[in-house]
Amino acid sequence: MSRQQLLSIATAGLRAVDGQAATTHALATLPVTAALREASRDGRLVVIAAGKPSAAMVRDLLKAGLVPARGMIATPFHDRFAARELEADLLRALSAAAETAASAAGGPAAPEWRFYFSGHPVPTAASVEAGEHALALARGTAPDDHLLVLLSGGASALLAAPADGLTLDDKMKATRALLGAGAAIHELNGVRKHLSAIKGGRLAAAAMCQVTTLAISDVISPVDDDPSVIGSGPTVPDASTFGDALAVIDRLGVRGAMPAAVLDVLEAGAAGDRDESPKPGDPRLTRASYHVIAGRRDAMAAARAEAERLGFTTFVVDDAISGEARDAAPRLLARADALVRDGVRRGPCCVIASGETTVRVTGSGRGGRNQEFALALVERLAAPAGAGSAVGGAPYVIAASIGTDGIDGPTDAAGGMVDSTTLQRAREAGIGEPAAFLANNDAYHFLDAAGGLIKTGPTNTNVGDLQILVYNPAEAGHR
Numbered sequence: 001m002s003r004q005q006l007l008s009i010a011t012a013g014l015r016a017v018d019g020q021a022a023t024t025h026a027l028a029t030l031p032v033t034a035a036l037r038e039a040s041r042d043g044r045l046v047v048i049a050a051g052k053p054s055a056a057m058v059r060d061l062l063k064a065g066l067v068p069a070r071g072m073i074a075t076p077f078h079d080r081f082a083a084r085e086l087e088a089d090l091l092r093a094l095s096a097a098a099e100t101a102a103s104a105a106g107g108p109a110a111p112e113w114r115f116y117f118s119g120h121p122v123p124t125a126a127s128v129e130a131g132e133h134a135l136a137l138a139r140g141t142a143p144d145d146h147l148l149v150l151l152s153g154g155a156s157a158l159l160a161a162p163a164d165g166l167t168l169d170d171k172m173k174a175t176r177a178l179l180g181a182g183a184a185i186h187e188l189n190g191v192r193k194h195l196s197a198i199k200g201g202r203l204a205a206a207a208m209c210q211v212t213t214l215a216i217s218d219v220i221s222p223v224d225d226d227p228s229v230i231g232s233g234p235t236v237p238d239a240s241t242f243g244d245a246l247a248v249i250d251r252l253g254v255r256g257a258m259p260a261a262v263l264d265v266l267e268a269g270a271a272g273d274r275d276e277s278p279k280p281g282d283p284r285l286t287r288a289s290y291h292v293i294a295g296r297r298d299a300m301a302a303a304r305a306e307a308e309r310l311g312f313t314t315f316v317v318d319d320a321i322s323g324e325a326r327d328a329a330p331r332l333l334a335r336a337d338a339l340v341r342d343g344v345r346r347g348p349c350c351v352i353a354s355g356e357t358t359v360r361v362t363g364s365g366r367g368g369r370n371q372e373f374a375l376a377l378v379e380r381l382a383a384p385a386g387a388g389s390a391v392g393g394a395p396y397v398i399a400a401s402i403g404t405d406g407i408d409g410p411t412d413a414a415g416g417m418v419d420s421t422t423l424q425r426a427r428e429a430g431i432g433e434p435a436a437f438l439a440n441n442d443a444y445h446f447l448d449a450a451g452g453l454i455k456t457g458p459t460n461t462n463v464g465d466l467q468i469l470v471y472n473p474a475e476a477g478h479r
Helices: 002-016 019-029 033-041 054-063 080-102 125-139 168-180 185-193 202-206 242-252 260-270 296-309 325-340 369-375 422-429 434-439 443-450 473-478
Strands: 045-050 070-075 112-117 146-151 210-216 288-294 313-316 349-355 396-403 415-419 465-472
Touching: 002 296, 002 349, 002 396, 002 415, 002 465, 019 033, 019 054, 019 210, 019 288, 033 045, 033 146, 033 210, 045 054, 045 125, 054 070, 054 080, 054 146, 070 080, 070 125, 080 112, 112 125, 125 168, 125 202, 146 202, 168 185, 168 242, 168 260, 185 242, 242 260, 296 313, 296 349, 296 465, 313 325, 325 349, 325 369, 325 396, 325 465, 369 396, 369 415, 369 434, 369 443, 369 465, 396 473, 415 443, 422 443, 434 443, 465 473
Parallel strands: 045 070, 045 146, 070 112, 146 210, 210 288, 313 349
Antiparallel strands: 349 465, 396 415, 396 465
16 A cells, blocks of 8 residues: 555656646746747747756647747657657647637747757767757847747756867767766766856857746755756856866866866866856846746655645655765665654654765666665665664655656666565565665666566656655554
8 A cells, every 4th residue: 555655645746847737837927928928929939948848848838829930849758759759749739839829910930940859868969969959049039039948857968069179979978977976966067068068058148139948957956946057057157167167077086087178178268268158247148037947845845745635644854865875865764764753653654855866886787876775775674673764663664766757867767666575575586685786786677676666657857856755554564
């Protein structure tokens, strides 16, 4: 029973931050919607959508009657059949919306629209094409146009325009080195901004018109929902510098893995020989506005509401869960145990958290940060009274960590779920010890064999990771 309840709680959280739902709410409540409608009516609306939920956001734009005169989507679909189905679906929707709008006097003609199925988390040639076209759309605006940027997680890799002197291969090698060293998202994006012609405010600076950004945030550090970090901040000022980017590389110890051209660009910038990204107060960004329309706290609030509906005494951990997944997992378990110690005596409890962890890859296995988070809890959840859980090992506990985008690492799973019986069942099935799988970064194969993978498919959102722990005294016999 607890397993189904946990999945119901997680599903409620995901639905609350769905790209289409978030865009619907924003367009119904934000004052800027009136200006967007006017631009749409006059054929002056230009749209750039980039990120994992970008298609859902565009669909809702059309449902709201806003028809772009021209625009683009950059989305990370790897299945070409699914990508083409999406393209056909959106083209039909765009054509229908344009026909409806054209029936009114002065309505826009059929929109000019391009689709890019780019690489993520490492950029591809399609990412470069998308980035260059986005810059061309911005540069092609007239002063009375309105550029709407629909931004969400993944946009950093999906819109890639290498700075002068760099190739896509240079950026790919730099990105892989940073990811492999466990770079946090703000560190990764800080470097990307200074290797790019589009990030760090450069997209908005290229536009000649008003720019509005609606963003779904997957950013937790150093400041939640920081616009300068979401998608590497293509439409907002950038306070970071070339020197900061070099400091990240040195802190992570990956200077030797960086292409010489990357170091040349960063060192030239730090010496003042290359133009910095637009800084706060830059006059080119005075017509740009920014609105975060969904984030991890929205997912947690909806998950909490569902948990309470199901009868759980519920606790929410507000500060973001971060750091190495295998270290963050036991820390969260200890915190959850402390929160529920008294409440669990009276009935079932639920603890909800969110954030984004990292994984330093040293093994040759398969998995992602959420699967590794779950794997790190297997032995602790099965520990005898007094040795693991601060609750004393009495209630049945089930824990899950889920990537809200439905993708956890290079796998088909969104995350993992383990409980008080997982270790015993794994041993009985001869799967092997979780510590060995953890040492090899092979959470996927352990969880797959143990029935602990969570597969959601694409979710049309990305607000980081969602962690849920359910404590149920009524199922204590399972432990």
